[in-house]
Amino acid sequence: MKTSKSTYTMIVSMLAALLMLVVAGCSIGEMADSGTTEPADGQKLKVYFLDVGQGASQLLVTPSGKTMLIDAGNNDKEQTMLDYMKKYHISKLDVVIGTHPDADHIGGLDKVIDQIPVETIYMPKVQSNTKTFESLLNSIKNKGLKVKTAKAGLSWDLDDQVHVDMLAPKGTYEDTNNMSAVVKVTYGRHSFLLTGDAEAESEKAMLASGADLQADVMLVGHHGSNSSTTLNFLKQVNPKYAVIQVGKDNKYGHPKSAILNRLQKQGVEVYRNDKQGTIEITTDGKSIHIVTER
Incomplete structure (x- = not known):
């Protein structure tokens, strides 16, 4: 044809x-x-790993403006925490989590609760006889709040797009670090695992539970101490990025070289408060964008 x-x-x-x-x-x-396109404003989950020196604090702001604060540094960081609340325009906290009673995690929470309205607060069922813990309980009482027990198995939607699962503590431990509340926050394809001071015993329990531990961003447990971030746990989480909340020239020698080497061998990109200041990680559910203070 x-x-x-x-x-x-x-x-x-x-x-x-x-x-x-x-x-x-x-x-x-x-x-x-x-992952090269910048997420549009109003559609991002923002996770701030606040620079509170030798301590820990994470602030989360969802796409719809819901807020969650996990820990608040040591007693000498009370004003620093209030300054952060002002800087990030936090007028209300929907959820507050005190991971465990150590002063370098809950020391600044009392003043935050005194100054900013709080909807819900979670803490593990563990007591401490310190003045720091007593001051926090007084602030909670004065605001008429009732503490909800932080434990594995809890889950809730921080907003209609951001989901929170509490993976630890599972059971009761003598060491308060192992009583740390551990949460996984998921938005779209990406997730964050925020570990407090959870040590090997708690990590083993989380592994045994069969929970989905995989996360793109991991807060390294116990400021990079040898007590945490066991190889099996790290492999299961399989993070692309890790954040170490640690102060300069701290007396504990954190983070330990063994942990840094372990992270490096697993190909994890590490960020540190002592070297880079506050670390802001944002995601639109499809890509991750990281900005450091310095």
């Missing part, structure tokens, strides 16, 4: 146009998955 010149030209033009559409489609798909 003989094809006319005009028909041949039309077929070639149609094939060329189809090829352009296919190529354009591939480019769009690659761009969506590359």
